Amino acid sequence: MAGPWDGIDEVAAVAETGSFVGAARRLDVSVSHISRAVARCEDRLQVQLFARTTRSVRVTDTGRLLVEQFQRLIAEREEAFAMIEANGAPQGALRVTCSIALGERFVAPVLRSFAQKYPSLTVELDLSNRVVDLISEGYDLAIRTGALTDTRLLRRQICTRHVTICAAPAYLSRRGIPGSIADLDRHDCLVGSTRIWQFAVDGALQSYRPVPRWQCNSGMAIAEAAIAGMGVCHLPTFYLREALASGQLVQLLQLHHPPAEPVWAVYPQRRHLLPKVRRVVDLLATNLGDGL
Template identity: 50%
Template sequence: MSNWEGLDEFVAVAECGQFTAAAERLGLSSSQISRQVARLEERLQTRLFYRSTRKVSLTEAGQTFLQHCQRLQDGREEALRAIGDLAGEPKGLLRMTCAVAYGERFIVPLVNDFMALHPQLRLEIELTNRPLDLLQEGLDLAIRLGRLQDSRLVATRLAPRVMHLCAAPLYLQRYGRPHSLSELARHNCLIGSSDQWQFQQEGREQSLRVQGNWRCNSGEAVLDAALRGFGLCQLPDYYVQQHLHSGALVALLEAQQPPNTAVWALYPQQRHLSPKVRQLVEHLKSGLTQRLAASMGPS
């Protein structure tokens, strides 16, 4: 006799409150349900129900047993869905969000590649630098950069994100090269979305407020100003890597480079991801890894 025998019947009776209703739910006869529950009580040597002519109610032992049985049922269904979805075709509507510049440059092209492979998928992407609430907005997925704040979400690391302090050779010829964090105060710093730049000194993170005569909340605009020799910039690797390789920009204070942050895929907490989200996350992780490897090669 299987240890599972009678569990589904027991849960159905407990949730329906009647043997007749439980029989209708499971498509069995009332006598079959009653027999399975009685055999289960005999195996457990415990009474699970108080029975009356109209309804049944759980004993204390039955209430405890019901909680465990419901979790077992949930786990069994989860396992069956997971196996069924391994080869599941991504389809239906997928709604996601990402920061504007990073999304346009990296994420959207990879998502478009994914769409070409899965024509049954429908897609809505909102590119915004405002962090949207996935639960309130009904979003399936968000791509976030840097450090994470929302603990209600599950995060998968897609790629590293390294910040670089750098400047054009023209600027350094005119104003010299900083050799310590304290010297940044006398340099013109090109400020993006924040005037708080992050560094690492003696193994600890340090935030430093910088000043300059130029500011814009666009990474591409900051990069253009830096390449023209207007001042120092601190930007992620995906903006400056090729320019560091070519010599158009020079890395500065590399020993104080801040600890790596990351590019993250975030989605609402749930034990089982739909094929469309799971496979897209895997596609993005693979694509970003390949791009990183290519950017580290010869220019």
């Protein structure tokens, strides 16, 4: 009687090597063993995993979806063994998603260091401003800011992110300095991917929807527009730190600066005990703990 794991390794090996012969070599078994295992798996699932000809083996559309799941199952099984056999050393594949700017500036260097430390680990960092479904798309970890709503996920705060509102001295000399949030109605606003600006007023957050004079989903492009004197911007401080220090930009409405936002490491509940996830979150918290 076939067990629940029967055929999973064989199917994955055929898909990865492109042939039954290649799979047999990889797993050190006979070609007939591979053929029987794949046939049993297809029969049990009632689907065709491979389209076979005398010259090639091609994964079907249905097979491709199952192969991706099988590969994750195999990786998780090996990681579970590693927790016991190798003192929990991270190995296998680590898939992380993060927003582009945060990832390029802060997360990528940490993950690069992590990969160099653990040679049995492969790392995929997907930089996207899209909110990825970690579970359905097979990610181990996401780095996110602000409010979190997915109850299927665990989270750990790894640092904070500060936001600054500012403009160039040349712009302020032409248009004046806003003394209140309402004064922004009379200013040119430079708007990035965050369409609602948050301010602190009497201990609470107040939202303001700017009318864009210049709009772009790149924080760096917005910062450059502000330095060029095009208007007022409201951005994470890491985009602005050098320009503020050099005097190219001037902070505004300092009494209404919002509190720092938490930056979270977010991961599916079933993955938080894996060494690769636990240790990379620790490393991110250590390296980013001073805030962004």
